[in-house]
Amino acid sequence: MIRIDLDSQEPLIDQIVRGLREAIASGTLPPGSELPPVRQLANDLGVHWNTVARAYQNLQTCGLVHSARGRGTRVTGDVEQIGRDRESTRNHLAEQARRLLTDAKLTGLPRAEWESLWQAAVASVWPSLPKS
Amino acid sequence: MIRIDLDSQEPLIDQIVRGLREAIASGTLPPGSELPPVRQLANDLGVHWNTVARAYQNLQTCGLVHSARGRGTRVTGDVEQIGRDRESTRNHLAEQARRLLTDAKLTGLPRAEWESLWQAAVASVWPSLPKS
DNA sequence: GCGCATTGTTGCAGAGTGTGATACTTTCAT
């Protein structure tokens, strides 16, 4: 379902959250669909199931999923209407964009490679969009 | 020179590194220019100067700056030729791009706002570029 | 209806990391 890097310095919880967010955003995990039980996903990923449980909690705090004891965890209905925080959200996006562009520039990646890389990312998240 | 958020959960060192990277990438800190002494920048930012020193070390490890006792820290000459790692670098960029696009989609930001935000980021990092 | 498997939740302990404090070494100006 998702992949994580056990040796990364990025916390496992954050990696799991990110992977699930991508799955939700891209439609791999549609609204209403059920996430795997924490123990199962944990087993697949090779981490303690508590770590997965905390990732689920994290997503629940953001309103992306809903968990309940004994009933599992499923994706919230109207996913697209969540983060309507506006001001702070836009700042966060802007900062992330600057970070990405900074890295792209400092690595000296040729323009063409950068373009194809970017388009691939767009396609993976927004499979239905014509052009960025 | 740069700005950080003392209350952020992102480590201070990382924030400082990021700010300096952006300054270097955008040309605010041109190759050969001198960075402020650790104690001065630390004072400006309101953190311990040891934290700034570690940010400088971090940048030095990446080859972006060079530090020496008693002589200060300055930006490396050929900044653009640093991260030529290719494979891993491209993976890192791709992951960052997916993350950004995921967030953009999940927040449900209108297309127009997203476009202007993106263009603003491009302009701030790549002041001389025509269009993304 | 009752037990039992399954699911997520909570509290605790150890390892690792970020931050600050302090002492040290090198360089440059006077």
Next chain:
DNA sequence: ATGAAAGTATCACACTCTGCAACAATGCGC
């Protein structure tokens, strides 16, 4: 040569991440 100024190295405390184990709620089969 002396002292100010710049970065380096080591230690200590606090916080967080991760794993562990006990717990609570739900639903299924008998």
